[in-house]
Amino acid sequence: MENIIDVQNLNYSYGSGELQLQVLRGVDLQINRGETVIMTGPSGSGKTTLLTIIGALRVASDGHVRVFGHDLINASEHTLTQTRLNIGYIFQQNNLLRSLTAVQNVSMSLELRSGYNEKRRLEESAAILDAVGLGDRLHYLPDQLSGGQKQRVSIARALVANPKLVLADEPTASLDKASGQEAVEILQRLAQEQGTAILLVTHDYRILDIADRVVELEDGIIQPATT
Numbered sequence: 660m661e662n663i664i665d666v667q668n669l670n671y672s673y674g675s676g677e678l679q680l681q682v683l684r685g686v687d688l689q690i691n692r693g694e695t696v697i698m699t700g701p702s703g704s705g706k707t708t709l710l711t712i713i714g715a716l717r718v719a720s721d722g723h724v725r726v727f728g729h730d731l732i733n734a735s736e737h738t739l740t741q742t743r744l745n746i747g748y749i750f751q752q753n754n755l756l757r758s759l760t761a762v763q764n765v766s767m768s769l770e771l772r773s774g775y776n777e778k779r780r781l782e783e784s785a786a787i788l789d790a791v792g793l794g795d796r797l798h799y800l801p802d803q804l805s806g807g808q809k810q811r812v813s814i815a816r817a818l819v820a821n822p823k824l825v826l827a828d829e830p831t832a833s834l835d836k837a838s839g840q841e842a843v844e845i846l847q848r849l850a851q852e853q854g855t856a857i858l859l860v861t862h863d864y865r866i867l868d869i870a871d872r873v874v875e876l877e878d879g880i881i882q883p884a885t886t
Contacts, residue, residue, distance in 0.1 A: 663726065664688065666723065669712070669723065670683055670684060683712075685880065688709075692823070693850075696857065704876045705876055706828075707828055720732060726824070727824075729742050744771065747818055747824070751828060751830065751833060753812065755813065757802060761788055761801075764816060787819045788815050791849070793815070807842060810831075810834060822855055823855060825846070827860065829861055832863065847869045
């Protein structure tokens with residue numbers, strides 16, 4: 660299978676000198692096209708730091724990080740930008756703009772895409788919202804939606820541009836069991852249809868069954884957990 664993430668011997672520290680704190684220690688992680696990988700581990704183990712490095716939101720300088728064939732270690736801003744365009748992001752706080760409707764929030768993910776006029780952006784955003792079960796909520800503002808519905812909007816926003824990879828950081832943390840399970844099942848189904856890989860960080864052990872593979876990050880070191 661095509662390897663879209665290849666992390667080898669990645670180290671990352673915050674601060675310098677006596678105040679330096681190493682959060683990632685020789686991390687190795689490979690993810691294939693279309694694979695769903697869940698990463699678990701205690702708070703402070705470096706999960707979000709690793710996610711942001713893979714997502715080209717944070718630059719590392721020690722180790723080997725290749726995403727879609729691009730080397731992200733000491734990468735140029737152009738390389739980082741091109742990498743981000745092929746990644747969908749989902750976070751614990753859905754980060755929806757309260758003044759925009761659901762369809763407008765989703766369409767923002769297509770703003771930087773060439774060949775998309777406003778009509779096409781809205782049509783494709785409406786289609787993906789329908790796919791996540793919100794076809795009747797297109798023109799609702801975030802404050803008019805439940806927590807589960809807001810997270811489904813964020814899933815639609817992450818997937819509307821057919822990314823090669825979705826990075827999700829605690830996407831079910833603010834949801835009840837039923838809403839959380841529904842959200843990740845929708846995410847997995849749509850990602851599989853698109854051939855999109857998923858790397859999902861969670862403390863929610865109720866959703867581990869959606870994964871092709873589960874890895875654990877502890878003390879900054881990734882180790883196999885379950886398969």
